[in-house]
Amino acid sequence: MKIIETIKNIWKIEELRTRLLTTILFVLIYRFGSYIVLPGINPADLSSLHNQAGGGLLSLLDMFSGGAFSNASIFALGIMPYISASIVVQLLTIAVPYFQKMQKEGESGRRKMNQITRYLTVLILLIQGPTYLINLGVQLRHANSALPSEWWFSVSSTVILCAGSMFVMWLGERITDKGVGNGISFIILIGIIARLPGAFIKEFASRLGDAGGGLIMFLGEIVILFAVVSACIMLVQGTRKIPVQYAKRVVGNKQYGGVRQYIPLKINAAGVMPIIFAQAIMFIPLTVVGFSNSQAASSFAQAFMNNTGFWYNFVFAVLIIAFTYFYTAITINPTQMAEDMKRNNGFIPGVKPGKKTAEYLDLIMSRITFPGSIFLAIVAILPAFARLMNINVQFAQFFGGTSLLILVGVVLDTLQQIESYLLMRHYDGLLKSGRIKGRTGSAAAY
Secondary structure (H helix, E strand, O other): OHHHHHHHHHHHOHHHHHHHHHHHHHHHHHHHHOOOEOOOOOHHHOHHHHHHOOOOHHHHHHHHOOOOOOOOEOOOOOOHHHHHHHHHHHHHHHHOHHHHHHHOOOHHHHHHHHHHHHHHHHHHHHHHHHHHHHHHHHHHHHOOOOOOOOHHHHHHHHHHHHHHHHHHHHHHHHHHHHOOOOHHHHHHHHHHHHHHHHHHHHHHHHHHOOOOOHHHHHHHHHHHHHHHHHHHHHHHHOEEEEEEEEOOEEEOOEEEOOOEEEEEEEOOOOOOHHHHHHHHHHOHHHHHHHHOOOHHHHHHHHHHHOOOOHHHHHHHHHHHHHHHHHHHHHHOOHHHHHHHHHHOOEEOOOOOOOHHHHHHHHHHHHHHHHHHHHHHHHHHHHHHHHHHOOOOHHHHOOOOHHHHHHHHHHHHHHHHHHHHHHHHOOOOOOOOOOOOOEOOEOOOOO
């Protein structure tokens, strides 16, 4: 069988085998840590926290942490504080000249920005840690229990939560360096996959029980789910090809150029980052609720914590569209592309090289980014419509939304990296029909 032969080929490549085993080891460490409860907390008293994390915005936070949030684990805050810090730093690269200068310094500038991101992550964790403990105390009181009252418990638990999230960030970086795929994205992926079997079983039992519809309704949901997955794959892989003609030039007795190639501009060049960024922003109300005693502030935050409500989904969609344009602007530089083409005697037919080419590429990117961002926003809010169809809240999160887009994007990127190792060793790829395209495009991309 093709799959057995592929697995054998993967195992024959020593470097790839080592990277896969290293990735599995780090994943097991992460999953083990998600079940280590904070010192001083009785796991038997966490039923109210489990119920709270079973719906609303907290269910997404629990999913991203792989269940660590509802387990009151040392990894409860997960990787989202690091992502929030990354958002702030990337915004600063646009608004602050100091960060713009660092961005242009190459590798040394990147290291400085990474260090600033880590410091900012710690600052965010020092805010979110006490917030989490306040919420945990409220949920324990519902279970007729309480947090230890000593000040030392609050300080030590905050430090443990901060250290846990920083350790998760370190695991993600090690997966990127020593394993397969993007480590931070892979950590989020593992948390999502960990929730899938339970959500699948609950929905199946629900359709055969109280929710009604029976097996036919459940099979219909699976068909719709596969259709949404196919749409997500199209969104991740879709491109618009721009023809580039290279002029003829003669060096000695040899002729160069005179060929036409294509620039594959991604319809969704930003990948899943806009939806991750927008989701991180939507978690802010959790902090507001934790520290504010104002009823008005709490009511405002509660409205944005209901992930099936109108205002939550409207703001979420607007943020996704805005971040899609923002992330596309910082990842694709039409001016640089135009200069590279001009340097290699290339031009777009009918467009003057240089400034006109940059303007043309910028116009094309704006035109294809708009429908891509709208499509991304629609897919992101599909779980709210799934809930209107009386689908189980945990299973509904896989009908589009953050979870499905991240799952599809990260899986494609990881498979693309594995396939690259196979092709470099002259083995067949993972698919008979052609190369796998991840969010960054194929190896032949311009």
